[in-house]
Amino acid sequence: MSRWLSFARLWALLVKETIQMRRDRVTFAMMIGIPLVQLMLFGFAINTDPKELPAALVAPTQDRFTRAMVGALELTGYYRFVAPDATAAEAEEMISRGDVVFVVTVPSDFGKRVEKGDAPTILIEADATDPSAASGAISTLGTVAQQALQRETGNTSADPAALSVVVHKRYNPEGVTQYNIVPGLLGVILQLTMVMMTAMALTREIERGTMENLLSMPATPLEIMLGKVVPYLGVGAVQVVVVLAAARMIFAVPMMGSLSVILLGIFVFVLALVILGYLISTVARTQMQAMQLTFFFFLPSLMLSGFMFPYRGMPGWAQALGEIFPLTHFLRLIRSVMLKGADVHTVAQSLLALTVFVLMLSLAALMRFRRTLD
Amino acid sequence: MSTPAIEVSELTKRFGERTVVDRVSLSVAKGEIAGFLGPNGSGKTTTIRLMCGLLQPDGGSGRVLGHDILTERGAIKREVGYMTQKFSFYEDLTIEENLSFVAGLYQMRRRREVVRDTLKDLGLWTRRGQLAGSLSGGWKQRLALAACVMHKPRLLMLDEPTAGVDPKARRDFWDEIHRLAADGLTVLVSTHYMDEAERCHRINYISYGTLVAQGTVEEVVRDAGLTTVVVTGEATSEAANKLRGAEGVDQIAPFGNTLHVVGRDGEALRRTVARVAAETGTQVADAETSLEDVFIQLMGDARDNMS
Known part of the structure; x- marks a missing residue:
């Protein structure tokens, strides 16, 4: 026992090691501080299902149907329209720079088509450079827009063909x-x-x-x-x-x-x-x-x-x-x-x-x- | 007399609460080899660093080679050669690479030739491709000295240059220092070897941050006013026990079979030693006070001042 492991010797080594650890302030602070800071920082900061993604809206005729749909999209928590009245060129610039993740384009004949019951179309362009970031927002999109439109028109009968949403995954269409x-x-x-x-x-x-x-x-x-x-x-x-x-x-x-x-x-x-x-x-x-x-x-x-x-x-x-x-x-x-x-x-x-x-x-x-x- | 190479007054340096250098005034004449002595931790290295612009003093002023140590650091660095206590050239560079690095930093002309001449003078020409880290202590010291004088400084500061070097290499080193001084170079060298102190033209003794003695070796020994006697015989250790703390006795140091006894009060010392010699059957003879006796006395005095 004492030949291989003496408690007195082990104790001396442990005491010396602890003293050295305490003397090296920087290391000591890091051992205590880093886990704490990182736990708080990353625990609260990291979110793999991003909400409130900035979006731009290109809608030449800002009619009540458009407003209803935009309102419903914002309610999902995924979208935040930072540019609610952008031109197509402005929107292109913003998505290219990364200021917005989505561009929602509502064509000028959208309102007319809804009223006529003619299948209306909206275009959603998503910045897919980071494939995982926008996936949650895209998946909720179709249903939410459809429901909003139905509420607005008072047409409660489920009509799946009523709204067609075209999604363009820009920059990385395959999601690589x-x-x-x-x-x-x-x-x-x-x-x-x-x-x-x-x-x-x-x-x-x-x-x-x-x-x-x-x-x-x-x-x-x-x-x-x-x-x-x-x-x-x-x-x-x-x-x-x-x-x-x-x-x-x-x-x-x-x-x-x-x-x-x-x-x-x-x-x-x-x-x-x-x-x-x-x-x-x-x-x-x-x-x-x-x-x-x-x-x-x-x-x-x-x-x-x-x-x-x-x-x-x-x-x-x-x-x-x-x-x-x-x-x-x-x-x-x-x-x-x-x-x-x-x-x-x-x-x-x-x-x-x-x-x-x-x-x-x-x-x-x-x-x-x-x-x-x- | 021309202006001194080093003239500093009231230099003070504090590290936190501790005053490491306390109002040190120093003057070194051109062409002189000045010894800078003192026990470990007495502030020698700090004082040297203050004088060659490596540290900012907390008080005092001074000129080195006519340049202000507070405002003209650049000029001082160009004209002073400083050899650090620890070997501080690059161990992972070869001897030649180290020298050309130094030559480059001093913007020397005809760098290749200067380096080649230096290597040949050193006797390291054939080993120029060897890593500096693989050199022995003595060779490292010679390389460091060569690198410090390559740019032809007017003042050389050497911080304990011979620590860990064998006696032969030390002798050679001092011969080289005297050769350089003969050519007009001023040298300030710190040491705690007494034989080295005696090779200096003048010595300055610093203890606990204060300058306590300066002058030639003879002057320092004389000014200390010590009396030394030697006790010989069979029972020197018994005599030592009886002398310890006795009236007039300040130091007792055994040297082989003899005993050096030193005291400031000559009469009291002789009286006490004569009594103890009679009791123990030992013989007493007068002796010359050595520099070492003086230093140990000064160290003791300084410590008394501290407490």
């Missing part, structure tokens, strides 16, 4: 999940490697004691930052080529937009990531802490960016929180360009958001950088 996931994966892969690699780079200098030497020589903070960041941009470029080639050749993801817009978006995104990594490395004291901070950032951005779960399905506060992650903006950009063929004007907002990240993070990183060893 890979089309949505693979471009997103590019963002996730870049984020994990870029942030972590750069976060470790500077902390390694501090941990090995080479930082003292580096600082005693005439190198400016800007030079040190660029020196750390640029090599990883090169690594990122290789990853981009690999993932884009695989998306094309293995997963057959369509490439609707221009490659140059995609590359521009990737460049700004990667720049934001490496500078974020650099910022982390000015905060972390050890490589271990740098890694923990990276994961602390990585998990929520994965969950709240719309990569794993529909962004539109999250409550408002969670969507607002999702906006602070560069990944959210990058996903919007690459999905719009690759799957919807969006041009540079359509994704300007996402590009701008990413640029703001780059500027703010650079400023913070340069300010955080310790020119001295203090």
Whole structure:
């Protein structure tokens, strides 16, 4: 017994381990804090059956039948008409940019046809880039619209042929999940490697004691930052080529937009990531802490960016929180360009958001950088 | 006399509540080898870092090579060579790669030739492709020194450069330092080896953040005003027991079969030792006070001031 397992020795080891665990504040805080934060955050934020999806209504004659139907659709909780009186061109622009998930088009002769008893038609266009996000809304659509119309006309006799709803699943008619996931994966892969690699780079200098030497020589903070960041941009470029080639050749993801817009978006995104990594490395004291901070950032951005779960399905506060992650903006950009063929004007907002990240993070990183060893 | 290479006054540095460097004033003349001595944790490294612009002082001011240590850090970094206590070049780079990195950071011209000459001077030309991490302690130290002087600094700051280096390598290292100083380089070197202190032109002794003694070795020993006697014989350990805490005795240190007894009050010391020698049958002789005796005395005094 005492030869293999002595309680005194085991106890000594346990005490020492507990003390060390308590001394490492960052790790300790993360062990307690992360599960709690994530439980609350993700538990409330994630919703695989999104409600209140933004929709646009194109109805040249806003008659009472249209209003009744729109009202009934909103009552289901799935639709929220953010643009109740859009032109066809405006609606096209909005769905392409991702501002709305649905465009409901009610033809101008709709009212007449209802009154005549002539089978009326409405067109629902759904953004199917994320096949799972819109499925709930689409499935309820036909019945709800039919019932609303019947109530309005006072015709209670069930007449299935009365309303025909045409559903267009835009951008991804077959509902292939890979089309949505693979471009997103590019963002996730870049984020994990870029942030972590750069976060470790500077902390390694501090941990090995080479930082003292580096600082005693005439190198400016800007030079040190660029020196750390640029090599990883090169690594990122290789990853981009690999993932884009695989998306094309293995997963057959369509490439609707221009490659140059995609590359521009990737460049700004990667720049934001490496500078974020650099910022982390000015905060972390050890490589271990740098890694923990990276994961602390990585998990929520994965969950709240719309990569794993529909962004539109999250409550408002969670969507607002999702906006602070560069990944959210990058996903919007690459999905719009690759799957919807969006041009540079359509994704300007996402590009701008990413640029703001780059500027703010650079400023913070340069300010955080310790020119001295203090 | 020209302006000193280092002239700092009232330098103070606090880390939280702790004052690590407390109003240290220091002056080092050009071309001088200045020893910077003190026990572990006395603030030597912090003071050096303050002087070469690696730390922001909480108080005091000063000039290094004529540049203000608060506002002209860039100029100081270009003209000072600083060798850290711990080997802080890249262990995963080869010897040659490390040197060309340093040469590049100092924007040196004809970088290739400078690196080649440095490697040849060091005797590392044939091993230039070896990873720096695989070098022995002595070689690492030589490489670090070479990298620090490659850009021809006017002042060299060495922080305990010979820790963990064998006596032969230490001797060679000091010969090199004297060669550099003869060429006009000013050197500030921190150490806690007494034999190294004696190789310096002047020494500055810092203890618990305060400068407690400075001057040449002779001056420091004389100013301390200590009397030292040596007790020899069969019963030195018995004599040691009787002398401990006795009147006039400040330090007792056994050296092999002899006993060094040191005290500030010479008369009281001699009286006490003579009495104990008679009781134990040991012999007493006068001895020279060594630098080490002085330092141990200074350390004890400083600790008394702390409490």
